Amino acid sequence: MAFDQTTRNRLQRFVGDARALLADEFTRQLQATYGMNPTTGDVADIKTLSGLTPHQQETAQLLRDTFTHYLASNESGKDKERKLAALDRIVREQAFTVLNRIAALRMSEARGSLTESLANGYESKGFQLFHRIAGTSLGETGDAYRHYLFSIFDEFTLDLSVLFDRFSAQGRLFPSSPVLLELLALVNDEEVAPLWNEDETIGWIYQYFNSVAERKKMRDASQAPRNSRELAVRNQFFTPRYVVEFLTDNTLGRIWYEMTQGQTGLVDSCEYLVRRPNEVFLSKGETAPEQIEQEGLSQEELLQQTVYIEHRALKDPRDIKMLDPACGSMHFGLYCFDLFEKIYTEAWDLESSQGKDAFVREGNKAALTEAFQDKAEFLTHVPRLIIENNIHGVDIDPRAAQVAGLSLWQRAHNSWQQADIKPQFRPKILKSNIVCAEPMPGEKELLQEFTSQLKPTVLGQLVEVIFEKMELAGEAGTLLKIEKEIADAIAGAKAVWQQQNQALSQFPDLAKVAKQRGEIEFDVSDIDDEGFWLQAEQKILHALTEYASSASAQKQLFAADAAKGFAFIELCRNRFDVVLMNPPFGEFSKNWKTQSKKEYPNSYNDILAAFVDRGIDLQHRKGRLGAITSRTCFYLTSFKKWRENVALGAAKPELMADLGNGVMDAAMVEAAAYVLEKQ
CATH class of the missing domain: 3.40.50.150 (Vaccinia Virus protein VP39)
Structure with missing residues (x-):
């Protein structure tokens, strides 16, 4: 279905209605149940709350820790304004997460990868079976249906925890039964129902979650964006499909076309791939002959001239990296996925016919034909390989990272569905390369507590520099040259480490004590700055995991945000073959x-x-x-x-x-x- 203006208008109405419904519901829940008032900014002492279940008590504490965490990340403005902004953010994030979860399930259902669960509400086939088995053990029908949806969330969390983790700070609340039924009525409206089978739907939901009126209000208040949220909201413009295809065909498509010297099926499938009639592909080391410029040629005569294409080495498809540095809902990535599927298939055939030495590979990875038993097994893994290796995206909006991850996850499962690969036989996607550019967490006392525990001490000093350099990541995004900003800090930390080790080497007894204290755990004498960073980063991330494992919710939020920051740094240290952007x-x-x-x-x-x-x-x-x-x-x-x-x-x-x-x-x-x- 084409997303013409009429289609977009009815989807926009749906999103606006759904957001208003959920925002009102979660504002009510915060006030009535959890003692947090988004209209005044007041937050009651948790000890004054009565009649809460253990789960609600846990949620009340998590919401307060989230509130404190958001306040620490926003130190500008008056105290009341900051509190109102933090509570508004909580409501907005809870509403967006629930809407995306329901949309994701409805899309999975429409594609046949999920048993009917939402399309007919309580009468849906999946729930009817669940309800017959559970009986009255889970309470009334509304309660049982909520537990049914939770069980689906938990199953989907294994692949996409960024969206479906019910215990995350951004997705802890859930609508009451009456509101959930209203939401399902909106989802299943006959004008919206046909859209759940379209890949683009989730992107348009992201686009329309913030209204035109909100954007106008922001622009009227200030010509320049005042913070990262305004920058994100004011620049949410969905890229039309034909533009996506034109740019992708002539970047990723063209690169593979040149790598294969024109021997690729992309010539037929990439509608917008631009080629000259007389292209000559040069061999490795070969230079083009000198060409005499001729004046006064017509356009047709110019097109017929011979064009020499510089040799482009044939890379292992796992090493062809694409980046969208302002990815939004990852519209470019979805079409890149289509092309990468064809590229992987052709790479297997080329390797099978020409041998593994036909490809250039990074690192020590095995050839495709060695890594997989046969082509059938290889093709089963291609969707996973694409998400884990090829497609990278960054956005300053956490909601965008959530939607982008969902879009690619849906796209991968769509491929498996079309290949008739049952869910239990689909490879697990171990990582994605969608990251959110945002400042490191703002709790200075937690930073000091964390760095004081790091061994060796120089790692704590390195972390403090990184936190300082990441301060504007939320407003600069990938424009922040963080890999260059911290280069001196990495080199300095390595030098200090070497000096300490050299000094201790002269005093064996002191060296023994230092080793027992964790001050000496890896040797950096023969590694470069890159190698030192990789080892240092691994130790810091491991320490963050330990810091969060037995800590309060606020410390867990601190550790999670810090880990996201390191993921952003790691992405910026990469170099890419293709960059696509709006x-x-x-x-x-x-x-x-x-x-x-x-x-x-x-x-x-x-x-x-x-x-x-x-x-x-x-x-x-x-x-x-x-x-x-x-x-x-x-x-x-x-x-x-x-x-x-x-x-x-x-x-x-x-x-x-x-x-x-x-x-x-x-x-x-x-x-x-x-x-x-x-x-």
């Missing part, structure tokens, strides 16, 4: 504006320019960047340095489509879609 545009946030001039001297005039600059920076040589942005960057005087030093300096333009107005839903911008190749 970046924010306009002014930087107020807090990041000054820093942007230092970090992006050629691009600080507009966020879109800086994102393209950074995207090229994050690429391998000959990497391809595809972007849809305002077309003004190609002719306004304020973008002159960007054009000279970035688009025509660090990269070269390969393609451009001048699209005009009305491309990105409600965005009032004249757009252009273009592809740049890194030099």
